Amino acid sequence: MYAGKLVEIGTVHDIFNHPQHPYTKGLLASLIKKDTNKDERLYNIEGTPPTPEEKEGGCPFVNRCDFAMKICNTQFPPEYRIQSQKVACWLHAPEREKGDVHG
Known part of the structure; x- marks a missing residue:
């Protein structure tokens, strides 16, 4: 979520x-893993979460996502089934492979 x-x-x-x-x-x-070196820098998701006012329209993760496309700014994606999982991300849109979802 x-x-x-x-x-x-x-x-x-x-x-x-x-x-x-x-x-x-x-x-x-x-996440810190059991083999994480104490001097190793942990991964950081850049940016900050949106405020409730900023969430309307597209994907709320758009400003922090390395893979964001134009459509992510305006439309929240539907759920796509990837085997037993469900994911709401335009990266998994079948239309993307046909070029109908623009990056």
Whole structure:
């Protein structure tokens, strides 16, 4: 969940081993692991979450996403099924492969 919107749904195993949404991937990359070196800098998702006024319209993660496309600014994506998971991200739109979703 990001800014009050469901962005990815799946089992714990799927989410931790096969994250599909850029926000989920960023969260997992920022975790301390047992083999993390104490001097190693943890991953940081740049930017700040949107305020309630800024959330309207597109994807609330758009300003922090490394993969944002033009459509992300204006339309929240529908849920796409990736095997047993559901993800709300234009990166997984079948139309994207046909060039109908513009980056």
